[in-house]
Amino acid sequence: MKKIEAIIRKSKFSEVKTALHDVGVNFFSYWDVTGLGNEQEGHVYRGISYSTSDIQRRYLSIVVNDHFEDITVKTIIQAARTGDVGDGKIFVSDVSECYRIRTGEKGGDSLK
Numbered sequence: 001m002k003k004i005e006a007i008i009r010k011s012k013f014s015e016v017k018t019a020l021h022d023v024g025v026n027f028f029s030y031w032d033v034t035g036l037g038n039e040q041e042g043h044v045y046r047g048i049s050y051s052t053s054d055i056q057r058r059y060l061s062i063v064v065n066d067h068f069e070d071i072t073v074k075t076i077i078q079a080a081r082t083g084d085v086g087d088g089k090i091f092v093s094d095v096s097e098c099y100r101i102r103t104g105e106k107g108g109d110s111l112k
Helices: 012-021 066-080
Strands: 002-009 027-036 041-045 050-051 055-064 088-095
Touching: 002 066, 012 050, 012 055, 012 066, 055 066, 066 088
Parallel strands: none
Antiparallel strands: 002 055, 002 088, 027 055, 041 050
8 A cells, every 4th residue: 555645736626636536536634734845935915025935735645555556646746737836746655554443444445
């Protein structure tokens, strides 16, 4: 199993969520995060430009079976990409085991 963590623009979340559901990823967790990166967001207030080093993003945490890793990553990239600095990052790591609390199932079947 693989854990896929993605940090994306908040404005692209709806597109990413829909795209993931379309390919069969129906469960994941997400939350709003603030981070630092190469992008400097600027705000204009009454004609004066202010820059801020804190960048608002959405963090997704998804666990999938090994054979579903590539399609999940490709789907996130396609849906979240704008081509501009600050589109985000994806991290993939191994998950040694998963258990379904309700039934006690373990392994890849517990993700279905």
